[in-house]
Amino acid sequence: MDNDKVIQVEGLTKMFGDFTAVDAITFDVKKGEIFGFLGANGAGKTTAMKMLIGISIPTAGTANVAGFDVFKQAEDIKKNIGYMSQKFALYDDLTVKENITFFGGIYGLSRNVIKEKSDVLITELGLQKVANQLVASLPLGWKQKLSFSVALIHDPKIVFLDEPTGGVDPITRRQFWEMIYKAANEGTTVFVTTHYMDEAEYCDRVSIMVNGKIEALDTPKKLKKQFNAATMNDVFLKLARG
Amino acid sequence: MSISVSNISKSYDAVKALQDISFEVKSGELFGLIGPDGAGKTSLFRILTTLLLANEGTATVAGFDVVKDYKKIRNSVGYMPGKFSLYQDLTVEENLTFFATTFGTTIQENYDLIQEIYVQIEPFKNRRAGKLSGGMKQKLALCCALIHKPKVLFLDEPTTGVDPVSRKEFWEMLKRLQQKGITILVSTPYMDEAALCDRIALIQDGKILQIDTPQAIVKHYPKQIYNVSATNTYELTNALKAYEYSHSVYPFGEFVHYTDQRSDFNPTELKAYLESKNLSDLVIEKTKVTIEDTFMELAK
Ligand SMILES: Nc1ncnc2c1ncn2[C@@H]1O[C@H](COP(=O)(O)OP(=O)(O)OP(=O)(O)O)[C@@H](O)[C@H]1O
Ligand SMILES: [Mg+2]
Numbered sequence: 124m125d126n127d128k129v130i131q132v133e134g135l136t137k138m139f140g141d142f143t144a145v146d147a148i149t150f151d152v153k154k155g156e157i158f159g160f161l162g163a164n165g166a167g168k169t170t171a172m173k174m175l176i177g178i179s180i181p182t183a184g185t186a187n188v189a190g191f192d193v194f195k196q197a198e199d200i201k202k203n204i205g206y207m208s209q210k211f212a213l214y215d216d217l218t219v220k221e222n223i224t225f226f227g228g229i230y231g232l233s234r235n236v237i238k239e240k241s242d243v244l245i246t247e248l249g250l251q252k253v254a255n256q257l258v259a260s261l262p263l264g265w266k267q268k269l270s271f272s273v274a275l276i277h278d279p280k281i282v283f284l285d286e287p288t289g290g291v292d293p294i295t296r297r298q299f300w301e302m303i304y305k306a307a308n309e310g311t312t313v314f315v316t317t318h319y320m321d322e323a324e325y326c327d328r329v330s331i332m333v334n335g336k337i338e339a340l341d342t343p344k345k346l347k348k349q350f351n352a353a354t355m356n357d358v359f360l361k362l363a364r365g
Numbered sequence: 366m367s368i369s370v371s372n373i374s375k376s377y378d379a380v381k382a383l384q385d386i387s388f389e390v391k392s393g394e395l396f397g398l399i400g401p402d403g404a405g406k407t408s409l410f411r412i413l414t415t416l417l418l419a420n421e422g423t424a425t426v427a428g429f430d431v432v433k434d435y436k437k438i439r440n441s442v443g444y445m446p447g448k449f450s451l452y453q454d455l456t457v458e459e460n461l462t463f464f465a466t467t468f469g470t471t472i473q474e475n476y477d478l479i480q481e482i483y484v485q486i487e488p489f490k491n492r493r494a495g496k497l498s499g500g501m502k503q504k505l506a507l508c509c510a511l512i513h514k515p516k517v518l519f520l521d522e523p524t525t526g527v528d529p530v531s532r533k534e535f536w537e538m539l540k541r542l543q544q545k546g547i548t549i550l551v552s553t554p555y556m557d558e559a560a561l562c563d564r565i566a567l568i569q570d571g572k573i574l575q576i577d578t579p580q581a582i583v584k585h586y587p588k589q590i591y592n593v594s595a596t597n598t599y600e601l602t603n604a605l606k607a608y609e610y611s612h613s614v615y616p617f618g619e620f621v622h623y624t625d626q627r628s629d630f631n632p633t634e635l636k637a638y639l640e641s642k643n644l645s646d647l648v649i650e651k652t653k654v655t656i657e658d659t660f661m662e663l664a665k
Contacts, residue, residue, distance in 0.1 A: 139496075163528040164500025165489075209499050209526075263402035286499070290447075290525040290554050292401030293657050294664055297616055304599045318500075318528050319555075321618035325598065343619070354618065356529055363530045 129154050129281055129312045130175065134184035137170050144170045146335035147184060152281075152328075157303060157313045159323050162332030163363040168316045169209055169285055171332070175314070176206050176283055189280045202230070205274030205282040209289075209316075212270040215259035219250055222258055223273060230277035244272045264295030271302055281312040288317060300325055320356035329355070331362050338362055366425070367392040367517055367548035368413065373422035375408050375571075382408040384571045386422070390550060395543050397562035398552040399660060405571040406552040407447055410521045413550070414444045427516050427548075440468070443515030445506050447522045447552075453495035457486055457505055460494055461512060468513030478545075479508040481538050485531070499526040507535075511542075518542065520551040524558065536561050556657035565656075567663060574663050583654045586662065588612065591632065592620040592652040595644040604642040608635065615661060622658060623649075 130152035137145040145167040152158045162168050173179035175188050177197030186193040189203040206212070213222045220241060227237035245254050248268055258266060267287055274282050284303075288296045300322065307313050315326070323329050323343060330340040339346060339362060343355055352358045368390035375383040383405045390396040398406045411417035413426055415435035423430065429437045451460050458472075461483075465472050476483075482504050489497065494505060507523055524532045536558060539549055551562070559565050560579045567574040567582070575582055595601040598616065605614040605623055612624040625635075632649045639647055 163530055164504070164526075165498040166528075169498060286526060289499075290402065290522055292554060292664070293556060293615075293661050295401070300616065301602075308599070318526065318532075320529055321616075324618040325616065359529050360533070363528060 127153055129189055130158075130314065131187040132175070132184070133186070135171065135174060135181055135186050136183040137167070137174060137179065138182045143335050145174070145181075148332070148335075148337045150330060150337060150340055152312060152314060154280075154312055155307055155310050156328065157307050157315065157326045159326030159329035160314060160316045160332070161318075161323060161329055161359065161363075162316075166332040166363075167335040168332060172283055172285055172314070172316070175200075176204055177201050202277070203280050205277070205279040207267075207270050207274045207282070207284045207287050209285040211266060213258050213266060213273065216257060218257055219245065219254045219261075219269060222269070223276065226273045227276050232277060240276055244276075248272060262295075264291045264299070267291055268295070268299055268302065271299065275306060275311065279311065281314060282306065284313065284315040286316050286318065288319060288322065296322075320354065320359055323355040323359075331359065333363060366390070367394065368396075368424070368426050368550060370409075370413070370424045371422055373409070373412060373419045373424055375405075375412065375417070375419050381571050383412075383419070386568075386571075386573060388566055388573065388576055390548060392548055393543060393546050395539060395549045395551070395561075395563045397559050397565040398550065398568060399556070399559045399565050399656070400552070400568035401664065402554075404568045406568065407521055410444070410446070410519050410550075410552070414442060414519055415439060441515060442517045442519060443510040443513065444519045445510040445521060445523050447525070451494040451502060451506055451509070454493055456491050456493055457497070458490040460505060461508055464509040465512045470513050472512065475512055475514045478511050478514060478542065481534060482531075483508050500528055500531065503527050504531065515547065517548045517550070520549065522552055522554060524553060524555060532558070556655065556660060559656045559660075567660060569664055579656055582659055583656060586654040586659050588624040588662075589630070590652050590654055590658060591623045591625075592617075592648070592650050593623045593635075593639075594620050594646070594648045595639065596646045597644065600642070601639070601644055604639055604644060608638060613662065613665070615658070617657075620648075620652070622652070 128151045133149045134147045135145060136147050160168055174181045174193060175186060177193055177200040188200050191199040223241045224237055245251055288299050303313050328342050330337050346358050350358045350361050366389045371387050373383055373386045400406055412419050413424060413431060415431050415438050426438050427441050461472055486501050486504050503526055524535055543549060564578050566576045602614060602616055602621055605611055605621060610626045612626045615622045636647055636649055
């Protein structure tokens with residue numbers, strides 16, 4: 124495998140019965156890149172992401188993620204990536220600390236390491252006061268920042284974020300992107316979906332899916348040029364409905 | 366008045382979700398509640414749709430008291446809660462039929478109200494709601510809230526998770542519903558949508574910070590905002606934050622919005638500073654205030 128490319132996808136397809144949700148997509152993602160995975164509702168983003176993280180078996184095509192094959196090495200993929208699902212990814216009825224301990228345990232971290240990570244993480248996120256509160260009681264933005272940190276707890280090579288900032292307020296949304304930048308700066312590859320077009324501008328490269336196919340893929344700057352549009356929002360409006 | 370709220374307060378144990386809230390929404394008005402998660406918007410929606418009792422204060426909807434006339438309110442309002450209220454194991458069409466039947470109507474009778482949104486999910490009408498994508502569920506939930514042609518429509522974050530094209534269409538549809546005389550109270554985390562309301566209330570920690578037209582709210586912003594860009598946005602943001610005179614620094618798409626503490630701010634000085642931080646391709650230019658800027662300034 125090309126060392127620089129941490130995700131390599133070719134002709135990846137997913138069918139549900141005779142409905143094609145993901146239609147032969149092909150693309151690469153480089154190490155340390157922030158890759159924006161855009162598309163209209165129902166375009167197939169979540170379905171594609173589930174194949175890449177090894178929890179859904181593709182109907183056809185090939186994909187290599189973090190050096191592992193999605194067909195044969197799904198278990199290795201899970202250990203080497205982090206994932207934040209479109210729905211909330213933590214346990215509402217566990218406290219902040221318990222959630223961290225729980226997920227640290229799943230990834231096989233030792234008790235000492237978990238304790239250490241837990242302290243650092245709670246301090247960095249400013250969650251000291253609520254560390255022993257149930258996650259259910261936290262504002263959405265805090266939960267999302269916490270679940271991002273939890274997705275990174277085992278220092279994965281790649282982190283997959285499915286609409287992490289949906290419904291999050293403007294200030295917290297920006298703090299979330301600072302966390303993304305920081306992770307990318309430290310070498311983690313970030314694969315992210317969003318419906319906020321200002322966030323598309325923060326990505327190194329962006330793909331736009333339409334009805335299961337990738338219809339455009341480039342840097343935000345080049346996409347704007349290609350579609351003769353002033354903003355990514357305009358690019359999206361021109362493309363997304365096919 | 367279509368909605369009238371007087372001195373409403375609501376607490377859960379120690380948490381004051383709403384503190385002495387008052388406002389009025391005129392008949393046929395499109396009124397926005399703008400605030401972060403946890404600001405109290407959902408509690409307010411639940412009080413106005415008679416699902417929750419306030420500790421203090423009174424409110425009326427379409428002329429009915431939310432406590433005494435709760436049955437009448439339930440028949441004349443539509444409510445789309447933030448969390449899905451769909452039956453996951455019923456199909457798209459069955460969900461819609463269920464809501465229509467409950468209110469003694471049919472899909473055909475009010476089809477014109479939902480058509481624009483419904484056509485996008487109609488190809489999947491035999492699919493179970495549980496298998497729809499996140500945004501498709503939002504669209505179905507909206508159709509369900511509209512199908513009995515309510516006088517007042519309550520929408521709690523209806524476009525969260527909805528893609529930009531559909532959001533645009535969705536707001537065009539709200540404008541058309543408004544023209545049919547429906548009063549709309551809507552909450553949203555998208556600040557560009559706030560600008561499309563007739564009036565908005567900015568709320569935080571259970572209190573109303575400001576109520577006005579979006580145009581007037583933007584005018585109250587105290588500072589000149591500058592668009593700043595450079596080759597590396599991440600480093601630019603860090604450098605701006607470290608600048609001793611910076612007042613606020615927020616990434617805004619391809620630019621960073623910057624305000625300075627000083628009233629006699631000179632962009633040339635800032636440029637020199639950023640150059641000293643090894644930033645290149647610098648652009649610094651004045652830009653217009655948006656609702657998002659105002660909101661972040663108030664929430665600071
Ligand atoms: N288990 C399933 N069975 C049948 N159809 C499915 C299933 N899962 C997803 N789909 C369909 O596949 C298509 C793509 O769905 P997906 O969730 O991937 O979209 P998305 O791009 O993530 O959309 P959103 O932006 O709304 O989250 C949709 O039409 C959806 O209804
Ligand atoms: Mg999705």
